[in-house]
Amino acid sequence: MAVLVVLFAVQARAQMTGSATLVSDYRFRGASLSDDRPAAQLAFDYDWAASGWYAGGMMSSVRLDARDAVQALVDAGYAHRVRTDLSWEAGVRYSRFTGHESYAYAEVYTGLAYRQLMGRLYYAPNYFNAGYPAWYGELDGNHVLSGRWYVFAHAGYLRRSGDVADYHASRFRADVRAGIGVNxxxxxxxxxxxxxRGASDAVLGYPSAAGTTRNAWVLSLSYAW
Structure with a gap:
């Protein structure tokens, strides 16, 4: 509903972009949602540059509870440029999966971007519909090497609330990703x-298959329009 409100209430002319991607493993905040297998994804974004509003979505093939499914994720927000190289944003995001268990949840976020660095803080009152709230902070950056080549990195930190005594484990987890790309x-x-590093998928409520790895090389190929 939040996305529909933004799509139809804002009168400024919108710019739409999209992409289709194949990945060798779909990693969400470090967790494999494709059972360490390849996945196909389709994404789109609407941007009303004059007003600062934006909306977007993504669909990805996943494998949950030993079954193939699809994740649908939509978000909408507002971004404001403070100066040429600095801007802030705030928005909402909603995610759910097909199948007998949707794992549906919503979260709000705020972010700050400075040149090639982007940081966001998320709060979900019912993370992956597991019955407890969670905070997630992330920092992303990239740097052009030469010509079409660039390097990129991501660091994230998640904290779940609620009782974890039954798991005899930490309520925190960090995820890191670094790589190289060519445009x-x-x-x-x-x-x-x-x-x-830190809490397991089960502690955090992720519906990933048992036995998925914590470490992985991920290859992705995307086509944008």
Whole structure:
């Protein structure tokens, strides 16, 4: 509903972009939502540059509870440029999965971007519909090497609330991703290494399959329009 309100209430002319991506492993905040297998994704974004409003969405194939499914994720927000190289934003995001268990949840976020650095803080009152709230902070950056080549990195930290005594484990988890990419517009190829430390997928409520790895090389190929 939040996305529909933004789509139809804002009168400024919108710019739409999209992309189709194939990944060797779909990693969400460090957790594999594709059971360490390849996934296909489709994304779109609407941007009303004059007003600062934006909206977008993504669909990805996933494998949850030993079954194939699809994740649908939509978000909407407002961004404001303070100066040429500095801006802030705030928005909402909603995610759910097809199948007998939707794991549906919503979260709000705020962010700050400075040149090639982007930081966001998320809060979900019912993370992955597991019955407890969670905070997630992330920092992303990239740097052009030469020509079409660039490097990128991501660091995230998640804290869940609620009782974890039954798990005998931490309520915190960090995830890190770093890699190299080449821009062959309209295509983009990336190779990255991702790893996590801390709480297990079960503690955090992720519906990933048992036995998925914490560390992985991920290859992605995307086509943008």
């Amino acid at each position: 062959l517009a309209p295509c983009n190829v990336q190779l990255s290494w991702t790893t996590t």
